[in-house]
Amino acid sequence: MPHTSISRFGLILAAALVLLAGLVTSVIFVTRPQAQTAPEELGKPVMAAQIEFLADAMKRSAARIAAHPQTLACFASASPDVCQAQAANLQALNQDATVLFVTEGQRQLLPGFLPGDTRKLLASAGRGGSGATATATFNLSLSHPVTGADGKRLGYVIVEQSVPQLQALFDTLPLPDAAAYAELQQSGSGDSAMVLMRRGNQAIKRNVRPTLIALAGTPWQIAVWRPVTPVVESIAPYLLGWLVASLVIAILVAATILAVRNRVADNLRMLVKFTNDLRQQRLRADYPVSLAEFQTPLETMLKLGKVMLGKQKEVSSQARIDHLSKVNNRRSFDEKQKELFGTLKDGWTHSLLILDIDNFKQVNDTFGHEAGDQLIIKFGNALKTCLRNSDFIARLGGDEFCVVFPYTPLDRAQELAERLRAKMPESVELIPGVTQKLSWSGGMSEFSRDDREENEALARADAALLEAKRGGRNATRVRAAA
Known part of the structure; x- marks a missing residue:
């Protein structure tokens, strides 16, 4: 299985x-509010609505007149007479408007002076039935059919009124920005349109398609050209935001990964320290540890280590x-003897x-090995009771014991x-009904700086023990270094 480092995880996360x-930046860019081209943005509530x-x-x-x-x-x-009376009434009600009656055959019913342009507009309105026309002098004309009781069309009512405030209204038209351009147009024949008014930067008209806003009930419309923001310029703020966010993410992830890696390293060092201590039986x-993920395993390891160490000490x-x-035992004695022999060069x-239980073989032969074992046990207990805590007691084998007096x-x-x-007690009970007199023979010596080997003192003490046995037992002999 390939190894994966914390840094690699951090790189993947980043x-x-x-x-x-x-992805989030792209969604924000796609769903961003687009530039409004609705008439309301261009001031329809002020100009167009009026x-x-x-x-x-x-x-x-x-319609009411008709x-x-x-x-x-x-x-x-x-x-x-009837027509003139009605015309007089209408003139009295609205002096700003001109009302014309036209028969179905486009014959003028009311006398009066009509400019040439107005005559053309009336003719056009008559052909179209009900509609609206205008002149270059900003006069607005609307026609409405007149229908008799039998449903037959009798002619048209033409209402013509001047719109002198049109220029002022157009001047209030808000443009999207300083580079925009607007025109007030009047529909002409075919696709052509007459430009009545204009505002703004006309140079933009060559490169941008206009937004057209129709003025309902009139032959006029508003055309607006606005500059198009290049794609690069529109994307740039979002791209910059993404780069800044990426930099922040990289810094935060790097700082987090560095902190986690340092803490993991510290906790691993603590585990190594625990392992070394366990190996040294301490x-x-x-x-x-600073990470909770290490706390529980380490506590479990510590409990197991204490149990293991206890068993190791018990076994040792x-x-x-x-x-x-x-x-x-004899192994412990050899280690102790080696340890003390190494201190002789420092002047210690x-x-x-060496002690040998008197008549031990006779006890074994007479009362059996169980009694002999009890004699060894009782003798060992007596030694531990009667000697100092600093004295080292060992059984070398059989009924032979050794006592080391360190720094003595x-x-x-x-x-x-x-x-x-x-x-020492005079006698001990071995088995029920059997009591044995307790005596021992001993040989003494001391470690000498002249000894070449660590067991030379033991050999001298052993030779002294033989002298004690030959001399009748229950005695201690001494053999000093030569």
Whole structure:
């Protein structure tokens, strides 16, 4: 399985977050509010709405005039008096408007002067039925059909009114920005349009298609050209935002990964320290870690380590303790002897005493090995009771024991040996009904700086022990270094 580092995880995380930030930026860019081209942005509530309101009012006025009984009487009778009376009434009601009656055959019913342009517009309105026309002098004309009681069309009512405030209204038209351009146009024949008014930067007209806003009820429309923002310029702010977000993400992820890696390294060092302590058979009270993920495993390892260390110490102790007498065994004695021999060069003096239980073989032969084992056990207990805590007691084998007096010269060790003999019990009970007199023979010597080998003192003590046995037992002999 390939190895993956924390840094690689951090790189993958940073890449994923950067891609996510790019996706979010793209969504924001796509769903951003677009530039409005609705008429409301261009001031329709002010200009267009007022013109449309005027056109609608003229349309309603033309409809009321067309439905008026005197108007119907005028068309029905074709009487000049009736028509002139109705015209006089309408003139009195609205002096700003001109009302014209045209028969179905486009014959003028009311006398009066009509400019040439107006005559053309009336002719056009007559052909189209109901509609609206205008002149270059900003006069607005609307026609409405006149229908008799039998549903037959009798002619048209033409209402013509000047719009002198049109220039002022057009001047209030707000442009999207300083580079925009606007025109007030009047529909012409075919696709052509007459430009009535213009505002703004006309140069933009060559490169941009206009937004057309029709003025309902009139032949006019507003055309607006606005500059198109290049794609690069529109994307640039979002791209810059994404780059900044990516930089922030990279810094945060790098800082986080660095902090996590340092903490993991610290916790791993603590685990290594725990392992070294366990190997050296020592454990501290606590191994502090900074990451919770390491806390539980380390606590479990610490509990197991304490159990393991306890068992190791138990096994180690059992390996150095004689199973019968419960004092140190021969292996422990050899280690102790080596340790003390190494201190002789520093000027220290150590002594030792070899002890042999008197008549041990006779006890074994007479009362059996169980009694012999009990004698060894009782003798070992007596040694531990009667000697100092600093004295080292070991069973070398069979009924032979050894006592090491660390940092004790030979003359002082002799005094301790005599004290030991005086304090030992006179007899011990081996098995029910069997009591044995307790006595021992001993040989003493001391470690010498002249010894070449660590067991030379033991050999001298052993030779002294033989002298004690030959001399009748229950005695201690001493053999000093040559």
